[in-house]
Amino acid sequence: MKKNELVHFHSLLVTIAEEFVDSGLATKADFAEYDVLDVSPLALRAARDDHERAVLTLARLLADVVREPETPSQAVEAN
Template identity: 55%
Template sequence: MKKNELIHLHTLLVEIASDYIERGVATPEDLVAYNRLEIGPMALRACRADHEIAVRTLTTALAVCAARDLGYDTTMVPGQHLLAVPPDHDVSNTQENLPPS
């Protein structure tokens, strides 16, 4: 996938994340791992690899939220190692990095 296509996909995933938050499917805590990366779709100077990691992390977070919302076993969602947050990470500032509503 080309970088511009990856950025477009990243933008669409951020829109889905915003929708999930508005509908209560996701919480700010669900997106901590993605926000910690500090690579949004508008980070046009970020390298393709950074966008790929951000897209994979956000996709995994959204998949876990969707599975939980549907009552499925969230442990079966692949890629959850991307969501690991260090135990000393402060989640109180996650609101500032959330996708716009």
């Protein structure tokens, strides 16, 4: 994947993470591992490898949030 495509994908994943936090599916603490990397999609001068590491970390963290089993209160709200 080219760097500009990777940066765009990074931006999309950040938007999804923000939506998860806003909707209550996740907390900011769930993304602490990503935050430590200190590479945002706006860091256009960051190395491609830095963006790739950030994308892989963020994608894994988002998958972990989605994969977590529902709590009983979440199941009731869904019905």
